[in-house]
Amino acid sequence: MWILVAVGGLILSARRSLRRRASREAGGHEQAGGQLAVPVLLLAAFGVAASQTIVLAALPVLAHDLNVSTPSATWLLTAFMLTSAVATPIAGRLGDQHGHRTVLAAGLGCLAVGSALAAVGANAGWFPGVLAGRAVQGLSGAVFPAAFGLARAAVPRERLGRVVAALSAMFGVGGAVGMVAAGPVVEVAAPAWLFWGCLAVALLALAGTARLPAPGLPGERARIDVPGALLLTVAVVGLLLMISQGRLWGWSSAAILLLGAVTLVSAVAFTVTESRAREPLVDLRVLAGRRLAPVSVATLVVSVGMFAAVTLLPALAQTPSTAGYGFGYSPARTALLIAPIAAFMVLAAPLAARLTAAVGARRVFRTGAALGAVSLLALALAHDRPWQLAAAGAVLGIAYGLAFASVGNLVVGAVDAGSTGVATGMNTILRTIGGALGAQIAAAIVAGATSAHAAVPSESGYRTAFLVAAAIVFLALPAVVELPRRAEPART
Numbered sequence: 001m002w003i004l005v006a007v008g009g010l011i012l013s014a015r016r017s018l019r020r021r022a023s024r025e026a027g028g029h030e031q032a033g034g035q036l037a038v039p040v041l042l043l044a045a046f047g048v049a050a051s052q053t054i055v056l057a058a059l060p061v062l063a064h065d066l067n068v069s070t071p072s073a074t075w076l077l078t079a080f081m082l083t084s085a086v087a088t089p090i091a092g093r094l095g096d097q098h099g100h101r102t103v104l105a106a107g108l109g110c111l112a113v114g115s116a117l118a119a120v121g122a123n124a125g126w127f128p129g130v131l132a133g134r135a136v137q138g139l140s141g142a143v144f145p146a147a148f149g150l151a152r153a154a155v156p157r158e159r160l161g162r163v164v165a166a167l168s169a170m171f172g173v174g175g176a177v178g179m180v181a182a183g184p185v186v187e188v189a190a191p192a193w194l195f196w197g198c199l200a201v202a203l204l205a206l207a208g209t210a211r212l213p214a215p216g217l218p219g220e221r222a223r224i225d226v227p228g229a230l231l232l233t234v235a236v237v238g239l240l241l242m243i244s245q246g247r248l249w250g251w252s253s254a255a256i257l258l259l260g261a262v263t264l265v266s267a268v269a270f271t272v273t274e275s276r277a278r279e280p281l282v283d284l285r286v287l288a289g290r291r292l293a294p295v296s297v298a299t300l301v302v303s304v305g306m307f308a309a310v311t312l313l314p315a316l317a318q319t320p321s322t323a324g325y326g327f328g329y330s331p332a333r334t335a336l337l338i339a340p341i342a343a344f345m346v347l348a349a350p351l352a353a354r355l356t357a358a359v360g361a362r363r364v365f366r367t368g369a370a371l372g373a374v375s376l377l378a379l380a381l382a383h384d385r386p387w388q389l390a391a392a393g394a395v396l397g398i399a400y401g402l403a404f405a406s407v408g409n410l411v412v413g414a415v416d417a418g419s420t421g422v423a424t425g426m427n428t429i430l431r432t433i434g435g436a437l438g439a440q441i442a443a444a445i446v447a448g449a450t451s452a453h454a455a456v457p458s459e460s461g462y463r464t465a466f467l468v469a470a471a472i473v474f475l476a477l478p479a480v481v482e483l484p485r486r487a488e489p490a491r492t
Contacts, residue, residue: 303434
């Protein structure tokens with residue numbers, strides 16, 4: 001409950017600060033619907049991000065209640081990631097061409113319908129129903145590019161950087177809150193309440209979309225690049241399936257090798273198709289440009305490193321203390337231990353918006369990446385006491401908030417208004433791929449350092465995984481060194 005109150009406070013605080021700034025710099029004048037746009041967009045982004053991770057801590061409980069194995073239960077996370085990866089870039093293009101408000105409402109509608117279906121399936125002990133609900137929920141990935149595009153259209157230029165920073169931070173804040181909230185919920189109530197909560201947030205945000213501005217888009221509306229969309233879908237789905245199922249199926253298995261071949265062929269075909277298309281789904285010249293390419297690389301490596309930490313901390317805390325490390329915590333106590341990550345992300349989000357306006361998004365991002373590397377290094381060296389994990393988690397939360405809040409401004413500042421949806425959509429996919437990669441890399445390192453007959457993983461595996469994650473996050477620092485200090489959004 002206190003986490004939800006904190007998130008609500010963040011949204012209200014952002015709204016008040018943006019109102020004050022508007023009054024000072026624009027004489028109180030604002031586009032119609034602009035005041036309402038900010039809290040609605042923040043709530044929508046928070047709801048989608050929280051829905052993605054809400055099942056993580058509850059997977060063992062869901063596996064038991066739905067009478068499936070734990071590996072089968074992981075598809076409740078994978079299904080969301082796959083459909084989200086498919087919907088996000090297409091939604092970005094649709095929003096750029098046909099208006100972002102419609103796409104935002106459609107994404108929230110998918111989140112509501114999928115949440116209801118998953119909740120009903122969980123109550124009935126029906127795994128296919130819950131899995132289908134999670135797949136429909138994943139289509140709400142369309143919300144992120146639509147939210148960035150709508151913010152660019154509805155918010156005055158002098159305030160846009162702060163709003164984009166807050167929206168970017170919601171990707172991490174919502175994800176962290178989803179992980180933290182799941183443990184206590186499944187201990188005091190049925191798992192179905194995880195999805196009922198997602199439904200409530202979706203309906204609340206959906207009700208607010210009716211009051212959002214729907215600005216017209218200049219120029220002739222182009223058609224959707226169907227071949228490009230299909231090839232991108234196959235490539236992204238294949239890559240995510242390889243990442244998420246590689247350990248379960250075996251990295252040298254026929255299924256993984258076939259997926260790898262299909263993914264590679266689809267990626268090459270997508271590149272050729274988009275380079276020749278008159279109206280491409282993704283303008284590869286923009287993605288490979290001098291301004292956007294470094295941001296994409298930095299986003300990927302930061303996501304890999306930081307999501308690796310989020311995966312390792314709960315497993316470390318729940319390891320029985322008889323192993324010589326770990327604390328044997330329950331899911332609820334584990335949630336409290338990692339709660340500082342979410343709490344300090346909530347605190348860092350408005351701070352990141354102010355710092356971005358003052359010193360530029362590049363400096364804020366590099367500060368977040370540096371703090372992330374330091375916190376991961378600290379976890380590798382000291383994880384024997386609960387307070388050590390909590391303190392490192394607090395620093396990691398600040399790092400998350402600063403890094404992900406500034407990435408949005410770096411992306412929006414690197415492209416023109418007509419490419420906002422596609423660029424932010426592709427950046428969101430990179431975060432998803434990075435998160436999946438980070439989780440699998442961390443798990444593979446821990447498993448590789450553990451003997452075949454050991455009851456619990458080796459502590460050295462956790463230490464090595466934290467060190468590798470720290471090194472990966474550190475790679476983000478030189479990636480953005482060539483960017484200008486102030487990456488301001490281009491004019492519409």
